[in-house]
Amino acid sequence: MSILFIVNPVAGKGKSLEFAAYIENTLKEKGIDYAMKFTTLKGEAEHIAKEAADGTYEKIVAVGGDGTVYEVINGLAGGTAALGVIPSGTGNDFVKTMKISPKLESALETVLNGEITAIDCGKVNGRYFINVASIGLDAEIVKKTEEMKKYIPGPTAYMAGLFKTLFQYRLQDVEIVIDDWVYKGKITLVAVGNGKYYGGGMKVVPSAKIDDGYFTVCLIKPMSKFKMLRLLPTIFSGDHIQESEVIILKGKKIRVSSKDPMILNTDGDISGTTPAVLEIIENRTSVIVPNK
Numbered sequence: 001m002s003i004l005f006i007v008n009p010v011a012g013k014g015k016s017l018e019f020a021a022y023i024e025n026t027l028k029e030k031g032i033d034y035a036m037k038f039t040t041l042k043g044e045a046e047h048i049a050k051e052a053a054d055g056t057y058e059k060i061v062a063v064g065g066d067g068t069v070y071e072v073i074n075g076l077a078g079g080t081a082a083l084g085v086i087p088s089g090t091g092n093d094f095v096k097t098m099k100i101s102p103k104l105e106s107a108l109e110t111v112l113n114g115e116i117t118a119i120d121c122g123k124v125n126g127r128y129f130i131n132v133a134s135i136g137l138d139a140e141i142v143k144k145t146e147e148m149k150k151y152i153p154g155p156t157a158y159m160a161g162l163f164k165t166l167f168q169y170r171l172q173d174v175e176i177v178i179d180d181w182v183y184k185g186k187i188t189l190v191a192v193g194n195g196k197y198y199g200g201g202m203k204v205v206p207s208a209k210i211d212d213g214y215f216t217v218c219l220i221k222p223m224s225k226f227k228m229l230r231l232l233p234t235i236f237s238g239d240h241i242q243e244s245e246v247i248i249l250k251g252k253k254i255r256v257s258s259k260d261p262m263i264l265n266t267d268g269d270i271s272g273t274t275p276a277v278l279e280i281i282e283n284r285t286s287v288i289v290p291n292k
């Protein structure tokens with residue numbers, strides 16, 4: 001049985017290519033059977049993983065950021081291969097949840113000798129996500145940032161996207177049904193967590209557990225724009241949950257509807273609009289994690 005590495009050469013501004021060279025040298029030295037495939041365009045990691053999940057490989061490893069992991073997870077439907085991750089992207093939120101080291105040497109050691117654990121995945125619009133899906137202010141920021149990235153570089157695009165959204169964003173009336181709990185009214189945002197992190201280290205649902213069979217939902221009720229601006233940095237530490245406008249709930253099925261379509265963000269990508277039904281799929285994927 002062999003290991004397949006799926007490398008996104010553009011992840012982490014090319015860091016993946018350096019990582020791929022190290023992986024090849026190390027595995028050749030150790031005499032370990034492996035194959036390595038490089039993606040040539042967006043979406044290809046999913047196709048490679050799908051074709052490879054026929055039992056040929058014991059482990060299928062994403063070398064990239066969360067975008068690459070998202071594609072590989074979607075490709076690994078029903079296969080027996082375990083997912084490994086060598087984090088070489090800019091965000092790497094999934095590995096934070098799984099406690100996989102951000103260091104190449106340790107992450108590779110985990111791929112080779114770690115233990116295998118089953119995790120849940122979220123499902124929405126027929127696709128799986130691993131970290132967080134969200135609707136509201138933060139999803140709008142993701143969309144505006146994507147637009148800005150065409151003209152200005154990453155971090156500046158994010159700040160521009162953030163301020164443009166804060167100025168223009170109008171809170172909308174929504175209906176959110178979490179199993180049989182119902183919320184009707186305006187929201188700042190709703191984040192549905194399978195993992196804890198999104199947006200490159202923001203701990204939006206600090207109590208989320210990736211293997212408990214539940215989503216942990218962070219619903220933020222309306223607040224002033226000034227307070228929104230003050231709240232955003234506190235999401236990095238998870239301290240936002242202390243605010244009176246923040247509600248944390250657990251559930252297996254979440255329905256969100258709104259009068260006008262609202263953007264849905266899954267694992268950092270715009271993946272659709274409301275109405276949306278999000279379901280937790282228990283024990284969907286096996287992941288290689290560090291030994292306890």
Ligand SMILES: Nc1ncnc2c1ncn2[C@@H]1O[C@H](COP(=O)(O)OP(=O)(O)OP(=O)(O)O)[C@@H](O)[C@H]1O
Pocket residue numbers: 008009010011012013039040041042043044064065066067068069071088089090091092268
């Ligand atoms: N060969 C390729 N050319 C262009 N884009 C690609 C290629 N392979 C994969 N992608 C896309 O690159 C995107 C970013 O990948 P990933 O998230 O793994 O890296 P990243 O450096 O963390 O990027 P980001 O910070 O934008 O999330 C993914 O959406 C993926 O579909």
